[in-house]
Each structure stands twice: as structure tokens, then as C-alpha cells.
Amino acid sequence: MRHLLATRNLSYDNAMAILDTAQEMATVSDRSIKKLPTLRGQTVVNLFFEDSTRTRTSFEAAAKRLSADVLNFAVKTSSVSKGESLKDTVQTLEAIGGDAIVMRHWASGAAQQLANFGWSSSAVINAGDGTHEHPTQALLDAFTLRDRIHGQHASGKDLEGLHIVVVGDILHSRVARSNVWLLHTLGAKVTLSGPPTLMPVGVTTWPVEINYDLDALLAEQPDAIMMLRVQAERMSGDFFPSAAEYTRGWGLTNDRYKRIEGCNTLIMHPGPMNRGLEISAAAADSAQNTALEQVANGVSVRMAVLYLLLAGQPGQ
Amino acid sequence: MVQEPVREARTVMSESDIQRVLTRIAHEILEANRGVEDLILLGIPRRGVPLANRLAQKLAEIEPEYVVQERTGQLDITLYRDDLARAESRIPATTMIPPAGVDNTVVVLVDDVLYSGRTIRAALDALADIGRPRTVRLAVLVDRGHRQLPLRADYVGKNLPTASTERVMVQLAEIDGADADYTSDQVQIVDVMD
Incomplete structure (x- = not known):
């Protein structure tokens, strides 16, 4: 797994790997020290073209529990409102130093485009694209x-x-x-x-x-x-x-x-x-x-996705 | 270049050797700890877990006040490894800590083979995030040398001088019993072919 863009093409094995990993991540939430050193030194960029407090906060909590740094890029206050293209925005963010991009976009297929057009080397996680998917x-x-x-x-x-x-x-x-x-x-x-x-x-x-x-x-x-x-x-x-x-x-x-x-x-x-x-x-x-369980489990599942995409060398 | 002939796997410990060694380690733990007070065994997945369980059974046989279920657990170190970026990410194994926690206890970490020491370093980090034991000890079935960190084991089943081109293979019924080539518990040395 290199990116997580959709569940339509997610294999049974990869889906089960995410769920089983999330199972272990969930135990971290019950400890007194709710933090793992696993993604130390890596940066996760939250790039949200639509408002979403819950999903963004959940991804932020997940990244922080794995010791990653988090950059929140709020589109309303950025150059996107001045007409900057998605490609330029993403390449600028990567130059700042992101390893993964968590993106929500109003256009269906935006995450796919970001992952497949060779604009960036980051792992792309689709946090909702138009009416397409929210894996x-x-x-x-x-x-x-x-x-x-x-x-x-x-x-x-x-x-x-x-x-x-x-x-x-x-x-x-x-x-x-x-x-x-x-x-x-x-x-x-x-x-x-x-x-x-x-x-x-x-x-x-x-x-x-x-x-x-x-x-x-x-x-x-x-x-x-x-x-x-x-x-x-x-x-x-x-x-x-x-x-x-x-x-x-x-x-x-x-x-x-x-x-x-x-x-x-x-x-x-x-x-x-x-x-x-x-x-x-x-x-x-x-x-x-x-x-409410869904919200709590969301953090564990997103920890699992970030871990599987970012911790190792990309596999299949 | 002449390729060195590959030697056959050599068995260095048999099932009964492993049994005897675990009995001795159980006695050594009790002697050093002066009994079972505050004692907790934590196996490191995968093969440290059945070893910890077997040691716990032996402790309970010698000192009945040692209650296996309340004093034995397992500690996964996958998320604490320092070589995560070099391999494909793997699914973490389960961590199970006895219900009373590890604060102020004597934790004995149990693993099958002590090699570079990096697994144990990761285990110490993982343990520190779970609680603060009074003392941490290390028990291993085999110490094969080649340490890369300043660590040593307190209880060693067998010291096994090896070359870094060799691999130490441990087979235990609880993990390997379903494999086709499993016959009995044993420790073997195998040459690594490049």
C-alpha cells in the first residue's frame, strides 16, 4: 500500500491488515501514556478544501499519538483563495517537508489525481473527495x-x-x-x-x-x-x-x-x-x-493507516 | 570464486535440553528474586511468549503462590523498533499486561534469541510507556553474541558462539507446531545463503 484513496480497490488482505493494526492501536488509548514513538520525525499535512472539524481533528490526534508532526493547511486562509492550483499548493507543502498528505476536497477524484499525476512523492490519504469516497x-x-x-x-x-x-x-x-x-x-x-x-x-x-x-x-x-x-x-x-x-x-x-x-x-x-x-x-x-464509539475508533483506524503507509518502505 | 558448501542445519538444543534449561532459569529467577514476590514475566512476540508461559508454569510448580494468569503477559515491540523505515511495515502483535500493571514490580523480559540487542532496547522503551517497574531483568533461551548495544542478559539458556552469516532457528510447538517441517522443539544453526 502506497496511498489510501478508495475502498473500491482495497484488497481484502490490506483491509484486514488495517483493522488488525487498529486493534492494537486502540490499546494505546487505554494507557496512561497515550503516545508511540513510531512516526517520529515524519510530517503529516492536513489539507482540507472543505470544512471538517471531526475528520481533521481525528487525523491530527492519530498523527500526534504516533509522534508525527502535523501541519494544518486551512484552505480559506491560503493562496488557494487567490487562485493557486492544487498542483502548486501540494508542491509548496512538500517543499516545506510533508511525508503524507491527508486531503479532503470538494471534487470527486481529487485524491486520485494527486496520487497519480506524479506531483508529489508523499503518501496520499483521501479524507473525502466530493461524492466519491471516504475510505x-x-x-x-x-x-x-x-x-x-x-x-x-x-x-x-x-x-x-x-x-x-x-x-x-x-x-x-x-x-x-x-x-x-x-x-x-x-x-x-x-x-x-x-x-x-x-x-x-x-x-x-x-x-x-x-x-x-x-x-x-x-x-x-x-x-x-x-x-x-x-x-x-x-x-x-x-x-x-x-x-x-x-x-x-x-x-x-x-x-x-x-x-x-x-x-x-x-x-x-x-x-x-x-x-x-x-x-x-x-x-x-x-x-x-x-x-461515539465510531469517533473513538476513528482515531485508532487512522493511526493504523498512517503507520502502515508511513512506517515502512512501501510494499504492494 | 568458489562457493563454500552449504552445511546442513545443526541441532544445538533438543526438546529435552530446552526443558532442562527452562527449569534451571526458573530456579535462578526465584533465587535472585528470593521468591516470587512482585515478579512478572513478559514474553516478547513471537517466540518469547510461549517461553514466558512455560517459565511461568515452572515457577507455579515450584512456588504455588505464583498465579500464572495474574503474573504473565506479553509485550509487543513492533511500534518501537528503530529499523521501521528499512522494511515493509508489519502488523503489530498484541500487548497484554497483567491487570495489576507493572508499577513497582520486578519484570523479567523473555525472548528466544539475544543478538544485536535492538529488540531489547525497543522493549525497554515500550515498557517505560506502560509503567515503571522497580527492576527489569532479561531471560533468553540463546545468546548468540554480536551485540550492537551495551546490553546483557541476566538469565541465559545457552551461550552459542555464531558467525553473522549463520542464523539461529528456534522451533516451539505453540508457534511452529502446525508447520509441515516441525518435528519437535529444538534450536538449530543454519547457514544463510546469499
């Missing part, structure tokens, strides 16, 4: 599932036989895309649900089932339901008549939550949650809800 989010979701189901014996286990339902705005969601590919690679069955207007064209070619009836899906008691955030900022037109109508069809309302309360169905959310829209307050605060 570390999918990895931390898989890690959380594995951890909840197998506990401390999770190492070496995949998600074979699990049934995961992803609900909401699939069209605009890079989290959904990354999860579909990774869950499929790890052996889980994925069902998508949401308003038909928010299903992407070509979704029938994905390795998923589609069922617009959320109530029928909940009755099957899947192993987890992932509630996607309704992304108002990415919607230019009207994809559903009103927020209330969305909630009635595909929100995890109190009524729906009561039907899965006490079952083994986990409630996952990539955050930030819109309480009352895609998830009710009772479902958000439930013990079945893994949102």
Missing part, C-alpha cells in the same frame, strides 16, 4: 461492527454473513459508497434504502440489494442500520417534498426505534447527527447507538 470512515465503521460483535477476539475476523442496511441520501454520500465496497469485500450483505430520488444512477450494478421499504427491512432485524446524514449543503434541487416527509419514510423515528429496541441491531451514524430529521433523540442516545 477511513468506512474502515472505522467496519472496525466498530467487528468490535461490537467479536469484542476482544475480533483480530483476524471479517464481517462474513452480517446484514447491514444503509439508509438515506445514497446519491450524495461518499460514506455510503466507501461502505458498500468495503462491506462487500469483507463478506457482509448490504441493503440500501432511501428516497428513490436519492439513489444514484447505476446503483443496480453495485453489489447491493435495494429496498425502499425501511419498515420491512427493520422487521428482518439486520445486524446494523447506518443512518446517513441528510446533506442539505449538497442538495441544489428538491429531492424530497419536505423534511417531515423524509422523516416519515426513512428517518429512524421513535416508533421505528421501539421496534428494534433491545434487539441486536446496531444503530450507526457517521455524524454529525440531525436529531429529529434522520434519527430521533431516543435512538441517538440509545445503548445500541455506536456514534
Whole structure:
């Protein structure tokens, strides 16, 4: 692994290597000294073309726990707003001395372009590109599932036989895309649900089932339901008549939550949650809800990715 | 240039040799520590772990107040290595510290082969991040020389003078038992072919 750009082309072995490494990284968070010397002397550049406090902070915490130096490059205050190209920005950052670039960009495929055009020799980690992929989010979701189901014996286990339902705005969601590919690679069955207007064209070619009836899906008691955030900022037109109508069809309302309360169905959310829209307050605060574990596991998974990309000589 | 003929693997310790040596080391640890008080064994993955477990069993046989599960663990050093940049990154192994921690205890690190000393340096760093033992000791099955750091072992199974072109191979049932070429526990010297 040289870069982490997408889960679509991430091999089973590499995915498992990241999850198993993250398992060991997680134990560092329980120690009194939450720091490893592993990436001493290396520099990780956070290059965020879109606002994201959570993902950026998570990557920053991960890099710091491995003793790497972190440079945060906030695009709003940089020369990008004066018209500098991505290539010039990246080469400038590399001249300052970065070993890895963690990039979030509004354009789908930006990370791929950065990695493949020979502009830089840094390892590139995609922290979200447009509506394309967000691989570390999918990895931390898989890690959380594995951890909840197998506990401390999770190492070496995949998600074979699990049934995961992803609900909401699939069209605009890079989290959904990354999860579909990774869950499929790890052996889980994925069902998508949401308003038909928010299903992407070509979704029938994905390795998923589609069922617009959320109530029928909940009755099957899947192993987890992932509630996607309704992304108002990415919607230019009207994809559903009103927020209330969305909630009635595909929100995890109190009524729906009561039907899965006490079952083994986990409630996952990539955050930030819109309480009352895609998830009710009772479902958000439930013990079945893994949102906070997902955040904590995100640091371990990102430590694993940084370690595997930066510590050794690049392998396959 | 004439290639030196490659010699066959030479067995330098048999299964019963390993047994006897571990029994002796267990007694030496007890003698030096005047009993099992505050004693903790930490094996270094991979083959230090089964060795630590076997030593712990022997300690428990001699001194029943030594409770194996509460006093034995393992310490992975992958993330503390000083040669990380020279090889492909590997997946770290598990670190398991006894529930009571290592503060103010006597920790005996256990490994199979002592060579350059770099593994032990990494282990000392890893241990310092976990707690502050009163004393740290080192037990190894084989000391093959060629130290690159000012370290020595307190308990040595066998001193084995070697050339740096040779490799010391340890086979233990817990790790190698499933391999096709495993017959019994042993230590062998093998010539390295370039």
C-alpha cells in the first residue's frame, strides 16, 4: 500500500491488515501514556478544501499519538483563495517537508489525481473527495461492527454473513459508497434504502440489494442500520417534498426505534447527527447507538493507516 | 570464486535440553528474586511468549503462590523498533499486561534469541510507556553474541558462539507446531545463503 484513496480497490488482505493494526492501536488509548514513538520525525499535512472539524481533528490526534508532526493547511486562509492550483499548493507543502498528505476536497477524484499525476512523492490519504469516497470512515465503521460483535477476539475476523442496511441520501454520500465496497469485500450483505430520488444512477450494478421499504427491512432485524446524514449543503434541487416527509419514510423515528429496541441491531451514524430529521433523540442516545464509539475508533483506524503507509518502505 | 558448501542445519538444543534449561532459569529467577514476590514475566512476540508461559508454569510448580494468569503477559515491540523505515511495515502483535500493571514490580523480559540487542532496547522503551517497574531483568533461551548495544542478559539458556552469516532457528510447538517441517522443539544453526 502506497496511498489510501478508495475502498473500491482495497484488497481484502490490506483491509484486514488495517483493522488488525487498529486493534492494537486502540490499546494505546487505554494507557496512561497515550503516545508511540513510531512516526517520529515524519510530517503529516492536513489539507482540507472543505470544512471538517471531526475528520481533521481525528487525523491530527492519530498523527500526534504516533509522534508525527502535523501541519494544518486551512484552505480559506491560503493562496488557494487567490487562485493557486492544487498542483502548486501540494508542491509548496512538500517543499516545506510533508511525508503524507491527508486531503479532503470538494471534487470527486481529487485524491486520485494527486496520487497519480506524479506531483508529489508523499503518501496520499483521501479524507473525502466530493461524492466519491471516504475510505477511513468506512474502515472505522467496519472496525466498530467487528468490535461490537467479536469484542476482544475480533483480530483476524471479517464481517462474513452480517446484514447491514444503509439508509438515506445514497446519491450524495461518499460514506455510503466507501461502505458498500468495503462491506462487500469483507463478506457482509448490504441493503440500501432511501428516497428513490436519492439513489444514484447505476446503483443496480453495485453489489447491493435495494429496498425502499425501511419498515420491512427493520422487521428482518439486520445486524446494523447506518443512518446517513441528510446533506442539505449538497442538495441544489428538491429531492424530497419536505423534511417531515423524509422523516416519515426513512428517518429512524421513535416508533421505528421501539421496534428494534433491545434487539441486536446496531444503530450507526457517521455524524454529525440531525436529531429529529434522520434519527430521533431516543435512538441517538440509545445503548445500541455506536456514534461515539465510531469517533473513538476513528482515531485508532487512522493511526493504523498512517503507520502502515508511513512506517515502512512501501510494499504492494 | 568458489562457493563454500552449504552445511546442513545443526541441532544445538533438543526438546529435552530446552526443558532442562527452562527449569534451571526458573530456579535462578526465584533465587535472585528470593521468591516470587512482585515478579512478572513478559514474553516478547513471537517466540518469547510461549517461553514466558512455560517459565511461568515452572515457577507455579515450584512456588504455588505464583498465579500464572495474574503474573504473565506479553509485550509487543513492533511500534518501537528503530529499523521501521528499512522494511515493509508489519502488523503489530498484541500487548497484554497483567491487570495489576507493572508499577513497582520486578519484570523479567523473555525472548528466544539475544543478538544485536535492538529488540531489547525497543522493549525497554515500550515498557517505560506502560509503567515503571522497580527492576527489569532479561531471560533468553540463546545468546548468540554480536551485540550492537551495551546490553546483557541476566538469565541465559545457552551461550552459542555464531558467525553473522549463520542464523539461529528456534522451533516451539505453540508457534511452529502446525508447520509441515516441525518435528519437535529444538534450536538449530543454519547457514544463510546469499
